[in-house]
Amino acid sequence: MPSRKPPPSALGSADETEAQFYEALQQGDIERLMAAWADDEEIVCVHPGGPRLVGIAAVRAAFESMFSHGTIDAHPERVRRLQSPMSAVHSVLERVNLMTPEGPRSAWVIATNVYQKTPQGWRLVAHHASPGLQDEPAEAAQASSVLH
């Protein structure tokens, strides 16, 4: 008699892993979220305006802290992909829907997601997100006066 236990998520592509990551953010599902990450103590996560988080425990603790305040209605848009056989870099513009005292608003976050192909499928190894913008970010604009 076959087991009724569903097979673990295959995560057969970086796109599938990315979809799982953002769905888990929207659902506030910490287990599903962490299952998108590689089981590697060198994983790195930088939230907008936050410190560098290295390792599974630190990354998990930060997401648990966020989920204690609610879910995150973030949607990846305008994905640009750099694909190689064992790794992928996705640059996404995240549209984050927020409820504010003035009603619903969207903010934009520029994020870089890096995936590696592991024996357990494609997994997230780095997520770096910059502070949100109220306006949709311009593309390929000339950088103005920035630190570097």
Next chain:
Amino acid sequence: MPSRKPPPSALGSADETEAQFYEALQQGDIERLMAAWADDEEIVCVHPGGPRLVGIAAVRAAFESMFSHGTIDAHPERVRRLQSPMSAVHSVLERVNLMTPEGPRSAWVIATNVYQKTPQGWRLVAHHASPGLQDEPAEAAQASSVLH
């Protein structure tokens, strides 16, 4: 008679490419800087507080704009590495030395650098840097109230 032209930089490791990238920033050397990047129209660069820059022309234009104001005295420190056979992710804390009206100061930038092994050696494909902090960033701290 052998050519006297020096061989192109081998860029035999992600570390070598990273060293070239930061040396070129310090020297304001646009050709050396761009030689550290992959020859790929999907390369991505996000400067602190800046827009997403995609492609060689946009990335080059932003660095040329910066160099028109001076060199960038940025030094990668506390590098964390995720290495795979054909790609590498380096998370660095950049110490950026600045001259201010109050004298010399250091600012800190959190940067994620992604490298891929190409036929021309290890090349940078993504550089994502977050706005600088005046204090040395804490490590693995619990994220406070952030957008996500």
